[in-house]
Amino acid sequence: MPLTLHLGTEDLTRCRFAISPLCQTHEALRMLRRPARHGYHHTWLRRMRRTLAGLDLSPLWLFIPRAGGYTPDFLGPPPQEPCPSIEDELARMRATDPALARAEIARSLACTPGLAESPQGRAALDDPAATVRRLADLTELAWHALLAPDWPRHRAVLAADIADRSRRAAEGGLDALLTDLHPCIDWAGHTLTLRMYGDLAEAQQADGRGILLMPSVFVWPDVVSGFARPWQPTVIYPAVGMGRFHAAPAPRPPAALARLLGRQRAALLTDLTLPAATTELAERHGLAPSTVSAHLTSLRQAGLLDARREGHYVRYERTALGDALVTGG
The missing domain is CATH 1.10.10.10 (Winged helix-like DNA-binding domain superfamily/Winged helix DNA-binding domain)
Structure with missing residues (x-):
């Protein structure tokens, strides 16, 4: 069964958008880890080749499985504000509860057979607080190296997508907003169905807080959802006009x-x-x-x-x- 989000009355009135520098950094790292996703970003990758050669992100790659699987949500949690700063988001990441971090680390390591028993996996599980600090430092390094130089143009693409969808919602309601987020997302009968996912028992379900919608340049051709509890139900989808990011x-x-x-x-x-x-x-x-x-x-x-x-x-x-x-x- 696909992942389904049944939206109640309170959810329908609380759907919102956000632009998150941390989540966009997370999606850029996922794209770099999975070569099949590179097609739309050859121009960006050519510009980043020398920068990437000088970065050692191996501790991050441990938690971004190359063949797919779960990446800890605390690396890019859904933001609480519409447009948070990267500094505030990194501070929130560094304040992750160690018990929550350990559970997410264990779930991620389990996606790769034998990784949890490796020296790196055992070290990450033995001291989750230190693991969070190390991953936050590397994420901050990746942000400054990969996204910060292009962030004004990057943000402009995301803002334009949100403005366009907000206008359509104002004219046609939620149906106009939710029917074309992604070819693998269906909207009918107050239910958002994500056909690319299985029914994830640990995924957060709509609970009156609404759905957070976040456009992304780097998530293409996928869509990301299924954030585990306690995060707000979130859908990260490809931004309309993302090709203009490379103009x-x-x-x-x-x-x-x-x-x-x-x-x-x-x-x-x-x-x-x-x-x-x-x-x-x-x-x-x-x-x-x-x-x-x-x-x-x-x-x-x-x-x-x-x-x-x-x-x-x-x-x-x-x-x-x-x-x-x-x-x-």
């Missing part, structure tokens, strides 16, 4: 548009295929944030951009008029 960071604007708006404003407008904040744009274009802010204000006043606050950031995105101007539509 050039600052595309050249059309010559005619540059003559019309000026080179810098045209370049900023062209770059905003995905929503972005002032600091991200300033870094990509080599401009002072104050200069970028002035240009964005002018483009917004002209009706070419919209602005939307997300936590501590204000993100700018093109309006339909801005899209038409860039594409010539």
Whole structure:
């Protein structure tokens, strides 16, 4: 039987989205561990080849089975906030209860015959608190090496997916939101069915806290769920538009548009295929944030951009008029 999540009335009113740097780091590591998942990410892997050669992540690989199986949930637990910082998430990971960590470590090691009896496996089980600290330190290293340099663009892809799905939910309700998360996910009769999973007895079931939905660049072609108790029921699915994560960071604007708006404003407008904040744009274009802010204000006043606050950031995105101007539509 597939994994099914039966959503009650309280669950239906508490479905939410989140963007988690820690979970995205976890998914990137899972993708690196399983070569069959590399197809969509050759460009990223080529850029990361030299970085990966200088990293020793072997203690992490112990808990990410190459052929599939269970990875401890405390490596990337569902976040409690919509957009937590990596620092807060790593602090939460380091505070994992040793008893919970040991249970998850044992379950993960059991996926590989003989691993729990190996010297590395016995050491991990004998001192789960030290294992958590070591894995948290390595996860922090992986974050800074693999994701942090690209995080503004990465986050923009995830935010765009959430914005698109939120608009569809506002127009068509939960049916519009949940029917196309992934080809292997079905939604009918208040039940979310994940056909790629067996019925996991230890998986957390819907219990009134709602379902947490998290888009991911690196989870493709899979979908991840089945988090064990006490974590909130969570579905990590491939983000719409994830291919744009590998697009050039600052595309050249059309010559005619540059003559019309000026080179810098045209370049900023062209770059905003995905929503972005002032600091991200300033870094990509080599401009002072104050200069970028002035240009964005002018483009917004002209009706070419919209602005939307997300936590501590204000993100700018093109309006339909801005899209038409860039594409010539």
